[in-house]
Amino acid sequence: MTTLFIDGAVAEDPWVSIDGEQPVPEAEDVIVSLALFEAQRHALLTRNEGRLGVYLEADDQIDAIADDLGKIDLVALDFPSFADGRAFSKARLLRDRHGFAGEIRATGDVRIDQVQHMRRSGFNALAVHHQPTVDSLMEIKDAGLNLFYQPAIEGAEARSSSGGRSWARRAL
Amino acid sequence: MYRYDEFDREFVTSRVAQFRDQVERRVSGELTEDNFKPLRLQNGVYLQLHAYMLRVAVPYGTLNSSQMRMLGHIARKYDRDYGHFTTRQNIQFNWPKLADIPDILEDLASVEMHAIQTSGNCIRNVTADHLAGAAADEVADPRPYAEILRQWSTIHPEFLFLPRKFKIAVIGSPNDRAAMQFHDIGLEVRKNDAGELGLRVFVGGGLGRTPMIGKMIRDWLPEEDMLSYCEAILRVYNLYGRRDNKYKARIKILVHETGLDDLKKDIEAEFERIKDGVLKLPDEDVAAIAAYFAPSEFADLPAKDDGLEQAKLDNRSFARWVDRNVVEHAQSGYAIVTVALKGTGEAPGDATSAQMDVLADLGEKYSFDELRVSHEQNVILPHVQLSDLKAVYDALLEAGMASANAGLITDIIACPGLDYCALATARSIPVAQELSQRFADLDCQNDIGDLKLKISGCINACGHHHVGHIGILGVDRRGEELYQVTLGGSGDEQAAVGEIIGRGFSKDEIGDAVETIVDTYLARRLSDDEAFLETYRRLGPQPFKDALYPAKETA
Ligand code: HEM
Ligand code: SF4
Numbered sequence: 001m002t003t004l005f006i007d008g009a010v011a012e013d014p015w016v017s018i019d020g021e022q023p024v025p026e027a028e029d030v031i032v033s034l035a036l037f038e039a040q041r042h043a044l045l046t047r048n049e050g051r052l053g054v055y056l057e058a059d060d061q062i063d064a065i066a067d068d069l070g071k072i073d074l075v076a077l078d079f080p081s082f083a084d085g086r087a088f089s090k091a092r093l094l095r096d097r098h099g100f101a102g103e104i105r106a107t108g109d110v111r112i113d114q115v116q117h118m119r120r121s122g123f124n125a126l127a128v129h130h131q132p133t134v135d136s137l138m139e140i141k142d143a144g145l146n147l148f149y150q151p152a153i154e155g156a157e158a159r160s161s162s163g164g165r166s167w168a169r170r171a172l
Numbered sequence: 173m174y175r176y177d178e179f180d181r182e183f184v185t186s187r188v189a190q191f192r193d194q195v196e197r198r199v200s201g202e203l204t205e206d207n208f209k210p211l212r213l214q215n216g217v218y219l220q221l222h223a224y225m226l227r228v229a230v231p232y233g234t235l236n237s238s239q240m241r242m243l244g245h246i247a248r249k250y251d252r253d254y255g256h257f258t259t260r261q262n263i264q265f266n267w268p269k270l271a272d273i274p275d276i277l278e279d280l281a282s283v284e285m286h287a288i289q290t291s292g293n294c295i296r297n298v299t300a301d302h303l304a305g306a307a308a309d310e311v312a313d314p315r316p317y318a319e320i321l322r323q324w325s326t327i328h329p330e331f332l333f334l335p336r337k338f339k340i341a342v343i344g345s346p347n348d349r350a351a352m353q354f355h356d357i358g359l360e361v362r363k364n365d366a367g368e369l370g371l372r373v374f375v376g377g378g379l380g381r382t383p384m385i386g387k388m389i390r391d392w393l394p395e396e397d398m399l400s401y402c403e404a405i406l407r408v409y410n411l412y413g414r415r416d417n418k419y420k421a422r423i424k425i426l427v428h429e430t431g432l433d434d435l436k437k438d439i440e441a442e443f444e445r446i447k448d449g450v451l452k453l454p455d456e457d458v459a460a461i462a463a464y465f466a467p468s469e470f471a472d473l474p475a476k477d478d479g480l481e482q483a484k485l486d487n488r489s490f491a492r493w494v495d496r497n498v499v500e501h502a503q504s505g506y507a508i509v510t511v512a513l514k515g516t517g518e519a520p521g522d523a524t525s526a527q528m529d530v531l532a533d534l535g536e537k538y539s540f541d542e543l544r545v546s547h548e549q550n551v552i553l554p555h556v557q558l559s560d561l562k563a564v565y566d567a568l569l570e571a572g573m574a575s576a577n578a579g580l581i582t583d584i585i586a587c588p589g590l591d592y593c594a595l596a597t598a599r600s601i602p603v604a605q606e607l608s609q610r611f612a613d614l615d616c617q618n619d620i621g622d623l624k625l626k627i628s629g630c631i632n633a634c635g636h637h638h639v640g641h642i643g644i645l646g647v648d649r650r651g652e653e654l655y656q657v658t659l660g661g662s663g664d665e666q667a668a669v670g671e672i673i674g675r676g677f678s679k680d681e682i683g684d685a686v687e688t689i690v691d692t693y694l695a696r697r698l699s700d701d702e703a704f705l706e707t708y709r710r711l712g713p714q715p716f717k718d719a720l721y722p723a724k725e726t727a
Contacts, residue, residue, distance in 0.1 A: 061411070083210060083293070085333025089410045092330055097445060113194070113211055117329035132202060145190065147183045149323040150399075151450040152330075160179060164460030167324055167399065167451065168179060 003134045005126045006103070010138070013127075015053055015074065026050065031076055034060045045071050055107070058086050062093050069100050076127070079108035091122035095153045112136045116145075120152035146171040173236055173542060174319050174464045176284040183326075184281045187288060191215050192274035199271065214294060214332065216287030217273060221594050226265045226273060227290040228280060232300035232318040232342070233261035233545040235285075237536035240543055242283045244528030250276055255528070257513060257521040259585055259636055260339070261299050261545045262290055266592055288326060293334045295325035295406070299341045301350045302546035305465055306508050306554040308500045312361045312369055314344035316462040317398060320453070324399050331406050335413035336421035338406070339378075350547060351639060351663035353377045353386040356423045357405060359398070369395045375405060375435075376427030379633035383669045384424040387432045389439070395458060397443070399451040404443035408435065468540040468555055473505020477558035490565050492614060493576035498561060501554075509539075509553040509564060510546070510578040516612045519601045520586045521549030523573075530571040538564050547636075549585055550578065580617040581625055581690070582608045585636050589629025589646060590653075596629035598646025598653035603627055603682060610683050611690075620690055623704045626661075639663035641705045642689060643670045644682065655682040659689070659716055660708045671713055674721050685720060692719040 004013045017031045018024055024032065024044065031053035037044060044052055045068060053074030054065050065072060075094060077087035087106065094100040105125040106118050112133040115126065128134050148157060148169040160168035176184070191211075198208040212218075216227040228243070235243075243263055247255045250272050251265045258264055268276060280286055290297050300318045301307065321340055325331070331338070341355040352358035358374035371393045377386025393401055409423045412430070427435055484491035497510045511531065513521050523531070531551055535543040538560045544552035556564055568574040577583050584607060587593065589600030604627055611617055626640030630647070637643030643658035654676035661670030677685045690704075692715055697707045708716070 058415075083333050084415060085293075085331070086411055086415075088330040088333070089407050092407070111207070114333075117327075117332060120329035145183065145186045145327070147179060147186070148329075149183070149326045150328050154450070164457050165179075165323070166454050166457050167320075 001129065001131075003128050003137075005128065005137055007124055008137075011125075015051075017055065019055075029053070029073075031055050031074060033057075034064055037065065041068070053103070053105075056090065058084050062090050062098070066098060069094075069098050072100075072102065074103040074105060075100065076105040076107050077123075079106060079110060079114075082109045082111050082114055088117060088121040091118070092153065095122035120148070120156060122153045173234060174231070174315075174461070180284070181281075184284070184286050184288075187215075187286065187327075188274060188277045188281050191277060195270060195274055210292060210333070213292035214289055215273075215277070216290035217270070218291055219594065220266065220588075220592050221590075221596075222592070223267050224270050224273070225592070226268045226276060226287060227258070228263050228265070228285060228287045229290045229297040230261050230263060230285075230545050231322050232298055232304065232315050233302045233547075234300075234304070234315060235543050235545070236541050237532040237543070239283045239285055240528055240532035240535060242279060242285065244525040244532065246276055246279060247528065248525040254522050254524045256519070256588065257523065257545050257549050257551065259547045259549060259587070259634060260297060261302065261547055262297055263545070264588075266588075291337075292332075293336050293338075294332045295328065295334075295338045295340065298322050298325070299339070299350055299355075299547065301343045301345065301348075302544045302552050303349060303499075303508055303554065304344060304544075305467065306501055306503075306506075307345055307347075307349075308502045309347050310345045310502060311363055312344045313462070313465050314342040314359075314361050315465050316458065317344075317359065317361060317371070317395075318342045319461050319464070320399065320458070321402065324402070324451075328406075331410060334406075334410055335415045336418060336423075338409070338423065340402070346665060348663070348665040348667075351636065351667075353665075353667040354379055354383070354636075354639060354663060355386065356409075357402060358386045362392075364392060371395065371398060373401065376424040376432070377667075378422050378424040379636060379638050380422065381419055381631040381633075382422075382424065383633065383638040384428065385667045385669065386424075387427060389432065389436055396453045396455070397447055399453060400447045400449070401439075401443050403451055404439050404446065407442055408438045412438075467503070468542075470503045470506060470555070471557070473557065475504045477505070480558045480561055483562045487562075489574075489576070490562060492618070493565055493574060494561060496576045496580065496618075497578040503555070505558055507556050507558055507561060509556050509561070511551040511553065511568060511573050512575040512578050512583055513550055513573065514577055514583050514608065515572055515575050516582070517605050517609050520584050520604050523551070527571050527573055530567060530573070534564055534567055547585075548583065550583070576614060577617060579622050579624075581611050581620050581623045582617060584608060584625045584627060585640070586627040587629050587635035589627075589635075593629060593634075595632060596646070597631075597648035598629050598655065599679075600627045600629040600635055600644075600646055603644060603646070603655065603679070606683050607686060610687065619700075620694065621700070621703055623690075624662075625686070636663060637661070638669050639667070640670060641708070642686060644686075647676060649676070653679050655679065655685075657682075657685060657689070657720075659713060660705065662705060673713055674717055688719050689716055692716050 027049040029051040051073040055076040157169040218225040341352045344361040360372040373390035374386030539553040586604035590596035626636040627644040628635035628637040639661040656676040658670030
């Protein structure tokens with residue numbers, strides 16, 4: 001069972017994941033694998049209806065979709081294990097380097113103790129399997145702190161009032 | 173010294189509460205050991221052979237007397253009355269109960285200390301020259317930079333699950349006392365011709381199974397760009413560092429496999445993009461942190477103290493201790509004292525709670541309330557008036573900490589080894605103890621002169637054996653402990669990785685082998701002034717091999 005949270009609230013998932021050989025439905029919101037995206041790039045980018053999302057595995061790099069981000073509405077980044085932190089940097093790059101404003105969705109091994117780090121790195125959606133994490137998120141217990149020693153993605157937090165430290169932040 | 177403000181206090185307190193919750197969830201079974209592991213590691217809690225181990229951060233090795241006293245209190249109350257100072261300027265407690273750890277962390281927080289990121293695949297406690305702010309050869313105090321890095325790297329959301337651990341060291345003088353070039357990032361604070369402060373940046377150094385000397389990636393980086401540049405390095409490493417094999421996951425391997433030039437392109441491109449952003453350090457903020465480390469209010473004193481000179485004449489043991497354990501201070505009339513935690517036959521770096529109390533008292537009374545932990549597993553009193561040296565010595569003598577062997581062959585670095593460590597392949601402490609006894613005679617040690625002997629209980633090299641002038645690595649050969657010897661390593665500004673000299677020695681042979689090496693040096697040195705490392709560099713390994721393996725000589 002996967003529960004989707006968007007901006008902290010439980011949400012219905014309008015997106016359909018397409019990974020294998022099946023044809024891409026013309027009018028639906030689809031999330032495709034990078035392999036599928038590369039194979040059918042032109043067709044996918046020129047569909048008339050239905051939004052496009054791309055799912056990147058841990059080994060896939062943002063560069064592979066960077067030029068097309070203007071036409072992509074969602075990027076799903078996989079955590080094959082919570083100990084594999086590559087997706088944090090990818091989310092950061094999507095937001096800060098590429099100015100991507102669409103949905104960035106964390107998939108895979110998403111756990112409560114990482115949720116705040118995900119948000120701070122640019123994720124706004126979480127696809128969660130881990131039941132204790134689902135329960136905690138329902139209670140709005142995100143196990144994080146409110147003070148930060150470094151700026152994360154832009155605009156997410158306020159400058160700390162503690163003087164003399166341009167790098168410190170406080171939760172809004 | 174750095175002092176917490178409201179922000180730091182609130183941060184550390186809420187972090188303790190967070191960890192308390194995690195420990196409760198572990199104890200209740202909601203968290204499995206697998207899930208708990210990365211969380212406890214980020215709070216300095218290891219599982220060792222016999223018990224949990226707590227590693228407490230001593231940021232860049234600087235602490236005040238109440239902090240030292242608290243470490244003693246923790247040893248007394250929650251542990252077996254001692255602690256172990258490590259080569260990363262931290263302290264480890266070997267026997268805490270998991271359920272007590274939140275309380276220990278709360279005690280630590282009360283004196284502005286924590287155990288955050290002392291383990292795990294994250295940016296570890298930042299180390300620095302242990303003589304910072306006191307050394308006569310210093311260009312600038314490295315600690316403000318280390319403190320800013322400590323803050324920036326603390327719970328950095330992007331860099332908590334790196335391919336592997338990440339270590340940063342900062343020095344502020346051309347003489348490297350922090351093995352800076354053996355860190356993932358090494359920074360040397362320096363001045364340019366215009367008198368501005370900036371950094372020389374090294375990347376990809378490390379010890380472990382593949383020792384590598386860091387490569388210079390920037391000869392000059394303006395101070396204001398320090399965080400942006402480090403963030404760029406970390407981001408590139410996080411994205412591209414290997415995750416398929418933990419032995420190849422450190423940034424040194426990425427540098428080695430990608431090549432410095434190619435990697436530098438990526439790092440510089442990312443740096444170029446972010447350097448004028450939020451991480452750019454405003455002058456006034458650097459100055460505000462630096463103000464915490466402003467020099468103490470030293471008295472105006474002559475460079476020579478007659479009382480001291482007389483005391484040295486009156487007491488030969490004291491004179492010897494001064495010769496070895498006291499070095500010049502930047503301020504006239506003051507000196508830097510090394511308290512060698514290396515008494516004959518003792519475990520290197522261990523101190524009892526009573527000793528920690530004495531150290532705290534001495535720091536408070538004679539050293540402007542400041543102490544340091546050195547990567548050589550000693551404690552430093554950084555600012556002692558010459559006229560107080562005798563009183564300090566007397567107190568140390570009474571507490572069993574007046575070993576006059578700083579920098580000598582018995583000032584051994586040794587990791588915990590098989591007596592504690594779950595990864596060990598051999599014991600290291602007993603070997604250190606035996607060598608310490610064998611060379612105990614001070615005349616003999618002084619005759620041998622400067623010699624760094626370092627011992628690790630496995631290839632992970634926590635005991636820095638690769639950079640020992642004499643390095644000893646304990647390995648397991650079919651169930652038997654075997655000790656491999658390397659020669660010629662050095663962790664200073666002339667960084668070098670020691671060369672393996674030949675087949676290993678059994679535990680019974682290793683003492684004799686070291687003695688043979690030392691005898692060979694004594695017989696071959698040009699004069700008393702030629703130190704072991706110089707002789708080795710001049711002669712190379714052959715004479716030592718010949719002496720160690722005579723039968724092979726004719727082959
Ligand atoms: C429970 C005890 C310990 C464990 C499990 C442990 C584990 C490790 C491991 C696995 C490495 C190799 C990392 C790599 O090459 O990627 C390592 C390196 C190192 N550790 Fe430890 N260690 C322990 C205790 C210590 C102690 C007591 C010290 C200080 C005396 C220390 C300081 C270091 C240093 C300086 C290195 C090598 C530098 C480098 O990271 O390249 N460790 N440790
Ligand atoms: S070198 Fe090996 S034996 Fe020694 S502390 Fe490190 S991991 Fe343990």
